[in-house]
Amino acid sequence: MHKNRPGPSAKGRVTLKTIAEATGLSLSTVSLSLRGGTTLKQETRDKVAAAAKALGYVPDRAGVRLRTGKTNVLALVLDGAEDSIDFARQMIQGIGQALQGTPYHLNVTPEFDRHSTDTIRYILENRTADGVIITHTGPRDPRVQMMVDADFPFVSHGRTEFFTPHPYHDFHAEAFATLAVERLAGKGCHRVLLVIGDDSTTNYHNIVTAFHKAAARNGIETTLLERTVGLTPAEMRAKGIELSRSADRPDGVICDSEMRALALLGGLMEAGVGIGEDVHLVYKQTSGILPTMFPRLDSVREDIVGAGVELTRLLRLRIDGAPVGGLQTLAEPQPQWRSNEP
């Protein structure tokens, strides 16, 4: 007779077998019942449900995964960008919140090169998650391409320009740009600088396009734009000082991130420019940091926790087979006009 006792269930783990013995039913019946088998007698189903609850049964992930291929894992591929302050924490907070009470776990992999397909390829080849969330999506993002080709469930935070539709959730960047431009126009600005650093995301293009359109509608000059693309925070700061001295100094600034807003403000303030007087500012707010620092700054808020919740909702629907159709949503910007407050 064999004695084969490996580690896992050394201590009395509750499995289907435990429930079967407790109820006097067969293992198959218990399994069927817990998955809601409709051919079972109501009495039986109740009995099983009661026993499962009493014993504190939780299906073994390895067993399920081995048998069905379902991992009950969602993978978040986390971009290394630091321009959106507190982005990672809030995104994970949101996803975690949406996953509360579900069988899903969250797997996080940092992405070391922007839009690298390494992690995605690994996940697809080894079927190590049921679905993927990516952030900082690009217009022709190769990660999206790869998952679309493989017909693998995913959502992107951000849109793409691909012909084949896919699930996404995105901040309404165009609405943000328009709101910001109109706010500055209302303040009487005529030369507006768009401070935006990262041109590898779709977000960049959406903002730039909408910015130009809105500026044109409002008779605002936008020639200074190119001067801030791709600058590091330190360079951004230097740019602030340089700008303050230049002849064509802008009277309005729009920042697409807090990191950049902080850096530029550092430069401008050091140069003695009066914020809210000589120069008006609107920035995209994702954390609570700047408000403590500069209490009367106009901003437009993007809710990252909410984005995490929504991305998770969409992805789960997709995994459950929902058609891509309804799985594309935009988050409306939330204006926080504070510069008129006392």
Place this chain on the structure above:
Amino acid sequence: MHKNRPGPSAKGRVTLKTIAEATGLSLSTVSLSLRGGTTLKQETRDKVAAAAKALGYVPDRAGVRLRTGKTNVLALVLDGAEDSIDFARQMIQGIGQALQGTPYHLNVTPEFDRHSTDTIRYILENRTADGVIITHTGPRDPRVQMMVDADFPFVSHGRTEFFTPHPYHDFHAEAFATLAVERLAGKGCHRVLLVIGDDSTTNYHNIVTAFHKAAARNGIETTLLERTVGLTPAEMRAKGIELSRSADRPDGVICDSEMRALALLGGLMEAGVGIGEDVHLVYKQTSGILPTMFPRLDSVREDIVGAGVELTRLLRLRIDGAPVGGLQTLAEPQPQWRSNEP
């Protein structure tokens, strides 16, 4: 005859069986060989290794996990605190970096209440990870207690006051406090305010104790301390304004976080206090944000990415059975004295 074809390996997944067929050896031999069975002929081992590589074999996680109980998962329990800017991103970056090329995946669960044992309990009961990393550790952290009792592998970012030793990695808070006090003493400060908000962590106690000692040694007054415990950033900002007007205004400030430094600075600067002149400041730096904003501020850096790498190293050693003895390390603070620069 049965035909039982579930989802997972519909497409030709490479398993031990594949290799067995390719090499003409038995499945058991292949398994044994890949795990480095020493009773096998060298020739056989080479043949198996070659085939495995050629076919791109990766062990199935579910299979291994079911059989051995080993999950190849590390769990990070992520505190919701936002005072250390960019903490979550850097910690995950560090852990991810240390996990590159290993079979381990990183599971992240946000913790909704400080030091809640819910997540830990779940992990212990369902053996859903091989080891746990916790952050923002408290002196009598119930999470630590629980894992020590269960003899479950974990590392804490931060020390505890428990009698039973456990693996940890921590920032050398005492060294930070001492460095900061001495720096301010060197600047001629006599009344120093310690701005620290979170008294549920061990870190808090370590800093406070060392701060008092160092202050006493340097003949510095520290009576203002209690006034900043538990304040929110917004209140901290108000406190800055209030302080600037008070009779016993400090001439030196030490901040244990960037969030608090920013908030207090916001208040002080709005009140017209000259930073680096009327008041000197030293803060604990974890991100690159403040340097762009206030370029000539003294700080002491804590490397969070490095902490992630180190925590992972310690945890893996612990999982592999290393005794707790050597698995306790401290990170030395890195002073960044900038206030004298031009």
Place this chain on the structure above:
DNA sequence: ATGTCAAATTGCAACGTTGCATGCAATGTG
């Protein structure tokens, strides 16, 4: 040839789960 012994390899069962095919009462039909 036969037996002994060590070296090298393999068969088998099991981890927990699911889904098909089958079993078995009880009921309905000719």
Place this chain on the structure above:
DNA sequence: CACATTGCATGCAACGTTGCAATTTGACAT
């Protein structure tokens, strides 16, 4: 009363892996 039909429940195999027990192989001595 034989026979199909229905309603419920169960046996069995398989997912990929590992560890033990057992078997085969080859070398060597008798």
